[in-house]
Amino acid sequence: MSIDKRTTAAAVVALGLVTLSACGSSGSGDKAADSGTVTLVSHDSFAYSKSVLRAFEHESGYKVRILKDGDAGQAVNKAILTKDNPQGDVLFGVDNTLLSRALDNGLFQPYEPKDSDRIVQRYRVDEDKHRVTPIDSGDICVNYDKAYFAEHRLAPPTSFDDLVKPEYKNLLVTENASTSSPGLGFLLGTAAKYGDAGWQDYWKKLKANGVKVVDGWEQAYNDEFSGSAGGKKAKADRPLVVSYASSPPAEVIYADPKPKTAPTGVANGTCFRQVEYAGLLSNAKNTKGGKALLDFLISARFQEDMPLNMFVYPVREAAKVPEAFVKFGPQAEHPETLAPADIAKNRDQWVTSWTSLVLK
Numbered sequence: 001m002s003i004d005k006r007t008t009a010a011a012v013v014a015l016g017l018v019t020l021s022a023c024g025s026s027g028s029g030d031k032a033a034d035s036g037t038v039t040l041v042s043h044d045s046f047a048y049s050k051s052v053l054r055a056f057e058h059e060s061g062y063k064v065r066i067l068k069d070g071d072a073g074q075a076v077n078k079a080i081l082t083k084d085n086p087q088g089d090v091l092f093g094v095d096n097t098l099l100s101r102a103l104d105n106g107l108f109q110p111y112e113p114k115d116s117d118r119i120v121q122r123y124r125v126d127e128d129k130h131r132v133t134p135i136d137s138g139d140i141c142v143n144y145d146k147a148y149f150a151e152h153r154l155a156p157p158t159s160f161d162d163l164v165k166p167e168y169k170n171l172l173v174t175e176n177a178s179t180s181s182p183g184l185g186f187l188l189g190t191a192a193k194y195g196d197a198g199w200q201d202y203w204k205k206l207k208a209n210g211v212k213v214v215d216g217w218e219q220a221y222n223d224e225f226s227g228s229a230g231g232k233k234a235k236a237d238r239p240l241v242v243s244y245a246s247s248p249p250a251e252v253i254y255a256d257p258k259p260k261t262a263p264t265g266v267a268n269g270t271c272f273r274q275v276e277y278a279g280l281l282s283n284a285k286n287t288k289g290g291k292a293l294l295d296f297l298i299s300a301r302f303q304e305d306m307p308l309n310m311f312v313y314p315v316r317e318a319a320k321v322p323e324a325f326v327k328f329g330p331q332a333e334h335p336e337t338l339a340p341a342d343i344a345k346n347r348d349q350w351v352t353s354w355t356s357l358v359l360k
Contacts, residue, residue, distance in 0.1 A: 038289030039088030100344030145227030189272030
């Protein structure tokens with residue numbers, strides 16, 4: 001999850017060096033074990049509370065260089081191209097839509113972080129090799145502008161089926177499935193819903209119903225979607241957008257003054273469950289620091305800090321989630337899902353077919 005993520009306020013974090021502490025130990029074979037700097041490569045939406053990092057710094061003294069590489073897909077592709085001489089030690093933000101690409105290209109080396117047994121079982125993958133560790137989860141869903149639908153006395157859509165109905169013609173904007181993490185997630189959601197034999201017919205109907213496709217989440221949500229703070233300023237005219245179930249609480253939390261209810265809602269029948277992972281990069285220069293950083297990412301402290309910074313849900317059992325986040329951005333009860341093996345087998349073919357069908 002990436003430039004395609006949450007809200008601008010949640011995504012904008014300064015680039016450069018920050019300090020944070022790191023815990024954990026490593027074997028004698030670790031490279032650069034004495035290095036005081038560890039580099040985290042991430043998508044653009046990695047965010048954190050300074051107080052959490054200060055506390056971590058006090059415990060360890062590791063300096064963490066955070067290198068942001070754009071959208072999740074861009075970050076993964078660049079990491080693959082540079083895997084023999086990686087830009088950093090840990091990659092955060094590869095999700096279940098791209099996981100097989102990262103693993104098949106040998107991007108990570110094995111490491112099982114401290115407290116891995118506290119991760120919710122349904123999010124665990126690759127348990128025989130421990131090349132990646134689940135960090136967070138979220139739902140990619142269609143969001144709607146409540147004011148638009150109230151003004152037009154039209155019920156907002158609640159399902160994939162609704163989106164192809166005439167009353168919603170020219171109302172939806174989505175992201176390019178070949179360049180955007182939520183765009184790809186939305187495509188996978190339709191494949192999970194309608195199957196390999198039916199998703200293309202669905203997209204033909206969606207295209208005929210006027211769906212608009214843009215490159216990434218920033219453009220879709222902040223420039224095209226009439227319900228976002230950015231969209232209102234830009235006089236956007238699309239009241240439906242592919243975003244996240246966690247976008248409505250962001251609209252409340254970052255508003256001034258804060259509204260009592262979220263100005264946007266979620267079509268719960270359009271959600272696809274996304275899980276993000278982190279891993280120790282092959283040929284990392286500071287493996288000791290990288291292992292310590294992975295320990296930190298699944299610690300209770302960081303897991304409970306994530307919701308209001310990156311607008312995702314923790315994967316650690318019993319991790320607390322802020323009340324406002326739960327109130328305005330609950331996870332979908334029945335999201336569409338696909339097994340990693342199914343995504344790996346079909347993703348590239350689906351994206352190629354989608355591109356030919358929708359963009360040409």
